[in-house]
Amino acid sequence: xxxxxxxxxxxxxxxxxxxxxxxxxxxxxxxxxxxxxxxxxxxxxxxxxxxxxxxxxxxxxxxxxxxxxxxxxxxxxxxxxxxxxxxxxxxxxxxxxxxxxxxxxxxxxxxxxxxxxxxxxxxxxxxxxxxxxxxxxxxxxxxxxxxxxxxxxxxxxxxxxxxxxxxxxxxxxxxxxxxxxxxxxxxxxxxxxxxxxxxxxxxxxxxxxxxxxxxxxxxxxxxxxxxxxxxxxxxxxxxxxxxxxxxxxxxxxxxxxxxxxxxxxxxxxxxxxxxxxxxxxxxxxxxxxxxxxxxxxxxxxxxxxxxxxxxxxxxxxxxxxxxxxxxxxxxxxxxxxxxxxxxxxxxxxxxxxxxxxxxxxxxxxxxxxxxxxxxxxxxxxxxxxxxxxxxxxxxxxxxxxxxxxxxxxxxxxxxxxxxxxxxxxxxxxxxxxxxxxxxxxxxxxxxxxxxxxxxxxxxxxxxxxxxxxxxxxxxxxxxxxxxxxxxxxxxxxxxxxxxxxxxxxxxxxxxxxxxxxxxxxxxxxxxxxxxxxxxxxxxxxxxxxxxxxxxxxxxxxxxxx
Amino acid sequence: xxxxxxxxxxxxxxxxxxxxxxxxxxxxxxxxxxxxxxxxxxxxxxxxxxxxxxxxxxxxxxxxxxxxxxxxxxxxxxxxxxxxxxxxxxxxxxxxxxxxxxxxxxxxxxxxxxxxxxxxxxxxxxxxxxxxxxxxxxxxxxxxxxxxxxxxxxxxxxxxxxxxxxxxxxxxxxxxxxxxxxxxxxxxxxxxxxxxx
Numbered sequence: 001x002x003x004x005x006x007x008x009x010x011x012x013x014x015x016x017x018x019x020x021x022x023x024x025x026x027x028x029x030x031x032x033x034x035x036x037x038x039x040x041x042x043x044x045x046x047x048x049x050x051x052x053x054x055x056x057x058x059x060x061x062x063x064x065x066x067x068x069x070x071x072x073x074x075x076x077x078x079x080x081x082x083x084x085x086x087x088x089x090x091x092x093x094x095x096x097x098x099x100x101x102x103x104x105x106x107x108x109x110x111x112x113x114x115x116x117x118x119x120x121x122x123x124x125x126x127x128x129x130x131x132x133x134x135x136x137x138x139x140x141x142x143x144x145x146x147x148x149x150x151x152x153x154x155x156x157x158x159x160x161x162x163x164x165x166x167x168x169x170x171x172x173x174x175x176x177x178x179x180x181x182x183x184x185x186x187x188x189x190x191x192x193x194x195x196x197x198x199x200x201x202x203x204x205x206x207x208x209x210x211x212x213x214x215x216x217x218x219x220x221x222x223x224x225x226x227x228x229x230x231x232x233x234x235x236x237x238x239x240x241x242x243x244x245x246x247x248x249x250x251x252x253x254x255x256x257x258x259x260x261x262x263x264x265x266x267x268x269x270x271x272x273x274x275x276x277x278x279x280x281x282x283x284x285x286x287x288x289x290x291x292x293x294x295x296x297x298x299x300x301x302x303x304x305x306x307x308x309x310x311x312x313x314x315x316x317x318x319x320x321x322x323x324x325x326x327x328x329x330x331x332x333x334x335x336x337x338x339x340x341x342x343x344x345x346x347x348x349x350x351x352x353x354x355x356x357x358x359x360x361x362x363x364x365x366x367x368x369x370x371x372x373x374x375x376x377x378x379x380x381x382x383x384x385x386x387x388x389x390x391x392x393x394x395x396x397x398x399x400x401x402x403x404x405x406x407x408x409x410x411x412x413x414x415x416x417x418x419x420x421x422x423x424x425x426x427x428x429x430x431x432x433x434x435x436x437x438x439x440x441x442x443x444x445x446x447x448x449x450x451x452x453x454x455x456x457x458x459x460x461x462x463x464x465x466x467x468x469x470x471x472x473x474x475x476x477x478x479x480x481x482x483x484x485x486x487x488x489x490x491x492x493x494x495x496x497x498x499x500x501x502x503x504x505x506x507x508x509x510x511x512x513x514x515x516x517x518x519x520x521x522x523x524x525x526x527x528x529x530x531x532x533x534x535x536x537x538x539x540x541x542x543x544x545x546x547x548x549x550x551x552x553x554x555x556x557x558x559x560x561x
Numbered sequence: 562x563x564x565x566x567x568x569x570x571x572x573x574x575x576x577x578x579x580x581x582x583x584x585x586x587x588x589x590x591x592x593x594x595x596x597x598x599x600x601x602x603x604x605x606x607x608x609x610x611x612x613x614x615x616x617x618x619x620x621x622x623x624x625x626x627x628x629x630x631x632x633x634x635x636x637x638x639x640x641x642x643x644x645x646x647x648x649x650x651x652x653x654x655x656x657x658x659x660x661x662x663x664x665x666x667x668x669x670x671x672x673x674x675x676x677x678x679x680x681x682x683x684x685x686x687x688x689x690x691x692x693x694x695x696x697x698x699x700x701x702x703x704x705x706x707x708x709x710x711x712x713x714x715x716x717x718x719x720x721x722x723x724x725x726x727x728x729x730x731x732x733x734x735x736x737x738x739x740x741x742x743x744x745x746x747x748x749x750x751x752x753x754x755x756x757x758x
Contacts (some may be wrong), residue, residue, distance in 0.1 A: 018731035018738075020609050022716035037668050044675040051606050052679070053738045053745075055598075056691050057710040058611055059684070066711045067692045068703040148743065167739060188750055223751045315729060328725050340701050342724060 013043055017050050145206055146172045147185040150192070153307040154181035156467060163467045175202045178214065182307050185209075191224035191238070193217065194304040204230065213251075217244045217304040234285045235265045239276075244303040256282040258303040266291055306336045309423025311463040311512045313470035316387060324472035324510060326385040327429070327549060332514060334556060335422030343385055346427075347418060347552035350382045352530065353411035354394055356486040361393035362497055364431055364546055367476035374493050381412075381547065387429055387510040388477040390548030395535050397485070406456060408532035410547070411448045417527035418552035424514020426531060429549035430462065431474065434507040438466040441543045445515055448530030453521025456534060462511040471509040510548065589629050592638045593622060598684045600642050603676050607650040607669055617653055621646050643673035682749055694744035702737050 016033045019025045025033065036043045060067070149164045156163055158177035170176065170185065178199045185193045188206045195201060199214025209216065210230040220227045220238040227238040232251035236243070241260025247253050255264050257277040265274045266285045275293060277283060282301075283293045312331040316324035329342045356362065363380060365371065366388050372380065380389040394410040395401075418425050432440060440462030447453055464471040480497040517528055531550070536542050600621065605614035624645055625632075632641055647669045695706060701723075708714040708722070720730035 014735035015728055015731040018716070018734045021734075022731070023609070024716065024727075025609070034665050034668055038665070038671065041671075041675060044672055045678065048602065048606055048672065048675055048679060049742050050735070050738050052602055053691075053741050055602060055605060055611065055614075056684075056688055057706065060688050060691055060695075061710040063688070064692070066707050068695050068698070068707065069700070167736075167743075186747075188747060190747060190751060315725060315733075317726060318729065328729070329723075338699065340699070 014046075017047055021050065021054050145188045146170050146203055147187040147193075147206075149183060150186045151184040151307050151312075152181065153183075153310055154461060154463070154465060154468070155183045155197070156180040163469065165469050170203050172203050172205065175200065175212070182304070184307055187224070187227065189220075189224040189227065191218065191220040191227040193219075194307065196304065211245055211247045213247045213249045215244070215246050215302065215304075217302075218242065219305075231285075233266060233268050233287070235267055237263045237274075239263060241279075242303060242305075243277075244301065246302060252287070253285045254282065255285075256301050256303060258301055264291070307333070309333045309335065309514070309516070311424060311427060311514045312338055313464070314429075314472070314510075314512060316472055316510070319475050321475075322473075323475040324387055325475045327387055328385075330427065330512070332424055332427070332553060334424065334553070341553065345554055347414050347416055347554065348382060349412035349414045349531070349550045349552065351378060351391070351410070351489055351492075352413045353408060354391065354486055354489055354492050355396050355409045356391075356393060356482050356492075357395055357397050358483065358485050359481050359498075360395060361391070361486065361544070362479055362481040362500065364388055364390050364392050364477050364548060365480060367478050369478070371480055371497055371499075377493055378489075381550070385549070387472075387548050388431060388474050388508075390431065390546060392431075392479055392481075392546045393544040394533060394547075395544045398538060401535070401537065405537060406446075406534060408446070408448065409535045409544075410533040411530055412533075412550050413448070413530045414528070414552045416552075417529050418517065419527045419555040420517035420522040420524055421553070421556040422524075423516060424463075424553065425517045425528075426515040426550070426552050428459075428513050428515065428545075428547055430511045430513070431477065431508050431546040431548045432466065432471075432511045434466065434509065436466075436543055440465050440511045440513065441545045442536045442540070443545045444534035444536060445520065446532045446534060447520050447522070447528055448532040449528055452528060452530075455519075455521035457515070457519040458536070459513055459515070462513040464512045466509060466511065468511075471511050474508045474510055477508065585629065588634075589626055593625070596639050596642060597622075599639060599676060599679070599681075600646055603643050603673060604646050604650055606672050606676075607647070608653065613653065617646070617649050621649050624649070637677065639677060640673065643676065647673065680746070680749075686749060687745060690745045690748035691741065693748060694741050697744065698737070698740070702740075705734065705737065 013033065013036045016025065016029050016036075019029060020033060033047075037047060146169045149166055149168045149170065151166060152164045156179050158179045164170075164183055178195055178197045178201070180197045182197065183195045185195065185203075187193070191207065193209060194217040196215040196217075199216070200212040201214065201216070202210045202212070204210050207224070207226060208228040208230065212232065216229055218227060218229060218238055219242050220240060222240065225238060225240045229236040229238075229245045231245065231247045231253040234253040234255070236245055236253075236255050239261040242258040243260075243262045244256045244258065245253060246256075253264075255262060255277060257279055259279050261276060261278055263274045263276050264283055264285070268285075268287065275283060275291065277293055281293045281295060283291050285291045310333055312333055314330040315328045317326045317328060319325055327343050329340055330346070331338050331340045333339070363371070363377065365380070366386070380386075381391055391410065396404070396407065396409055400407070430440060439460065442458065442460045444456050444458050446456045462471075479500040481500045482492075483496040483498055484491075486492050486495055515531075517526070518524070520528070522528060533545075533547075535544055597618065601614050601618045604617045604621070605611060608614055608617065621642070625642055628645070632638070647666070650669070651666065695703060698706070705719055705723075708719045709716065716730060716734070717727055720727045723730065725733075
């Protein structure tokens with residue numbers, strides 16, 4: 001990879017372009033920007049495009065009042081009336097588009113060998129019959145541009161050097177194997193697909209995806225009708241709105257229409273007429289069986305409206321080397337909506353119990369920092385926003401763990417009750433070595449409240465794991481190991497610690513996972529004050545966590561109002 | 562009616578023909594209207610000041626009109642206009658005593674080439690699409706745009722309000738700008754689709 005194609009270089013130049021637009025470019029920065037412009041046509045184009053958007057925003061501001069809602073820069077977690085209106089408007093548009101589509105003549109892509117055979121193998125859906133030569137809608141005529149990744153949740157492509165991230169373009173005609181997580185793609189027509197692992201797919205064109213196997217949910221808003229999903233045994237054409245296609249590894253294809261209409265043509269065996277499916281209907285194409293649509297009562301839809309609720313990304317202060325230090329804000333998807341929380345909106349927690357075996361755990365501190373004494377040790381986890389200060393390896397002794405496998409190794413108490421809302425309610429930031437498990441170290445959690453449910457929930461995958469580009473590289477830290485066993489917070493405050501190893505920087509990232517109180521047995525609206533952390537038995541050969549920040553999210557307002 | 566001598570090109574020679582000044586004016590007006598926003602963009606990319614780019618464009622328009630009779634209409638008007646704009650921008654930056662850097666003429670020429678490769682869209686359509694795209698942004702991003710472009714706040718001030726470093730804010734604005742660019746491009750594509758149906 002050339003230096004100029006490295007992502008960090010691109011980010012640096014992007015920042016220089018913004019500095020130019022802000023009128024804050026130093027002479028030295030101007031020279032660096034000039035050099036990039038001189039050597040890279042790609043940056044020249046990106047530079048001009050950034051300037052164009054800047055000028056257009058200036059022109060728009062001269063021509064009209066602010067077209068959006070008036071928002072405070074301190075984010076509100078609730079759904080604004082703007083979004084409600086927008087969703088209502090989209091709903092109306094979808095309904096109108098559907099009426100238009102139904103009233104038009106029909107189109108289904110008919111292959112050469114189907115011509116002239118004509119016989120209908122199945123009974124088409126009532127009032128929506130199509131003959132071989134009729135068409136419902138033309139596939140979109142668009143530039144041959146690939147789709148872009150608009151969202152990704154722990155997604156990994158087999159054999160790819162990089163994980164798919166927002167804004168990245170996929171290649172046309174390339175076969176992708178999604179081995180983990182979920183991926184949301186947006187096509188140039190505006191159609192969106194959600195792919196769920198394990199899936200194998202190829203983007204055939206700007207409005208066509210071929211599913212070799214796996215799950216593909218499609219939302220084609222007005223203007224994107226005609227989006228096609230090809231499978232080994234069927235061709236599905238969207239006629240507006242939402243459907244899902246599941247393709248088995250053996251090629252069997254299932255289509256479920258959630259909203260609007262879609263058509264399906266079986267491509268194996270006897271040539272078939274297109275089958276039109278309406279909202280709530282589904283169909284399976286299996287070898288040797290005549291496909292027949294079934295009604296909505298036949299099964300639960302597997303359609304995915306959005307990626308799962310999770311921590312999407314966080315922002316932190318940066319050192320001069322560009323390494324993350326203190327948390328600034330975090331974006332969490334709750335109830336399908338990404339919500340940004342500045343750190344002052346987060347609910348702090350305080351350590352109330354801790355176990356660490358001698359020389360097995362300790363404290364994380366910035367490199368070069370002195371060991372704090374007494375109550376100042378509390379601040380490492382409870383009071384600062386640093387992502388490199390906290391507790392290392394909370395864990396019981398082997399014999400104690402054998403006798404009490406479900407005894408808490410650490411407990412925190414939140415400054416105010418955490419209410420169970422949609423999606424994550426509590427966030428755990430963990431300092432993680434790059435040489436450890438990419439998914440993050442496993443741990444278990446349980447309510448620490450006397451009257452709370454006692455379900456134990458295993459965390460085996462962080463929302464932002466090592467492979468996520470949104471898990472930030474941390475400033476250098478050092479581990480101080482406890483010389484004696486720690487059985488309580490009082491022990492932590494008085495214990496002796498020894499600096500572990502030499503002052504050599506080991507690369508680390510801050511991973512994050514969101515905990516949904518529903519997973520701990522809480523019902524919506526119920527609240528938790530204390531959270532127990534339980535280790536994973538040593539027999540499973542996993543490293544213990546190094547929590548550097550544990551915070552709760554504020555309650556969401558009732559969005560049904 | 563007055564006549565102007567205009568250069569035009571046949572296969573081997575450049576010859577001068579007389580054309581009515583009114584039609585020349587009309588032709589010039591059409592070309593300028595079509596390319597004005599791109600000329601301003603080009604000037605802005607060179608001087609990085611919006612007001613200066615607009616002023617320079619006014620000045621360039623007069624020069625272009627004076628030289629238009631010499632313009633070979635089989636050439637790219639934009640490339641020709643950029644040549645004039647480049648010289649004016651160079652003079653402008655030389656004249657500014659506060660400008661500590663030398664004008665990089667090779668970069669200016671390269672930018673003019675890149676300018677030709679950008680999609681050509683009518684400004685009105687672009688602004689309509691941009692307006693809709695702004696409305697689809699998350700609240701925080703809308704807040705940034707409102708503060709900077711509608712309220713005239715400095716980037717630094719908004720970064721302070723948001724509680725992040727200026728560098729972090731630049732990165733955020735860069736992502737926001739790309740998102741708007743993609744959205745505008747997609748909406749304009751949809752318009753083209755609608756027109757084709």
